[in-house]
Amino acid sequence: MNFKQLRFLFGGVKSQGIAQPASSHYSKHRDSALEKRAMSMISTLAPELVPRLIVGWNPRMRTTAGVAIHSRYEIWLNPALCGISDAEVDRTLLHELAHLLAMHRHDRRRSPRPQPHGIEWKQACRDLGIEGEARTHQLPFQRRTMQRRYRLRCPVCGESHERVRVPKRRVACLDCCRLHHGGRYHERFRLEIFKIEA
Ligand SMILES: [Zn+2]
Numbered sequence: 606m607n608f609k610q611l612r613f614l615f616g617g618v619k620s621q622g623i624a625q626p627a628s629s630h631y632s633k634h635r636d637s638a639l640e641k642r643a644m645s646m647i648s649t650l651a652p653e654l655v656p657r658l659i660v661g662w663n664p665r666m667r668t669t670a671g672v673a674i675h676s677r678y679e680i681w682l683n684p685a686l687c688g689i690s691d692a693e694v695d696r697t698l699l700h701e702l703a704h705l706l707a708m709h710r711h712d713r714r715r716s717p718r719p720q721p722h723g724i725e726w727k728q729a730c731r732d733l734g735i736e737g738e739a740r741t742h743q744l745p746f747q748r749r750t751m752q753r754r755y756r757l758r759c760p761v762c763g764e765s766h767e768r769v770r771v772p773k774r775r776v777a778c779l780d781c782c783r784l785h786h787g788g789r790y791h792e793r794f795r796l797e798i799f800k801i802e803a
């Protein structure tokens with residue numbers, strides 16, 4: 606067994622190797638069904654919020670389940686929630702809606718700014734029927750999604766290391782760059798990337 610840890614050296618130029626979808630693929634989009642659900646939940650609690658609410662999906666989210674942007678009355682959810690369950694989508698929607706409601710009430714009272722998951726938010730959760738909601742914005746099953754999925758291997762010395770994501774920049778083996786190239790990056794020691802099959 607080899608316990609030596611592979612160390613990296615980053616190259617100066619951005620990697621060309623990893624194809625990214627077109628930017629439009631990544632853009633946020635509103636969801637009228639989610640908006641209607643949020644509006645119906647808030648229609649008696651804060652009817653003045655109903656025409657301002659914007660609810661949708663943000664495909665750029667990684668481990669965050671959802672966010673509430675109270676200055677614009679926006680709620681954005683992570684599309685990965687759809688792969689878990691409808692109940693998880695709804696729970697996250699109401700969690701974020703409770704943030705908007707708590708901040709909205711705060712503005713009207715001009716009291717000190719509430720804590721993100723403080724008593725005002727907890728009250729809003731009760732009013733929205735999700736008393737005891739957990740104070741997390743992380744996706745459930747995050748551990749599974751964070752499993753190491755790529756192996757980086759030095760083509761010269763053969764050292765390898767597992768990573769969750771592909772590095773955004775070119776990476777070379779630090780030990781080999783030091784040994785053979787004065788500690789500077791060289792393509793010859795650029796790490797090879799292998800996808801680890803689950
Ligand atoms: Zn929250």
Ligand SMILES: [Zn+2]
Nearest residue numbers: 759762778781
């Ligand atoms: Zn090496």
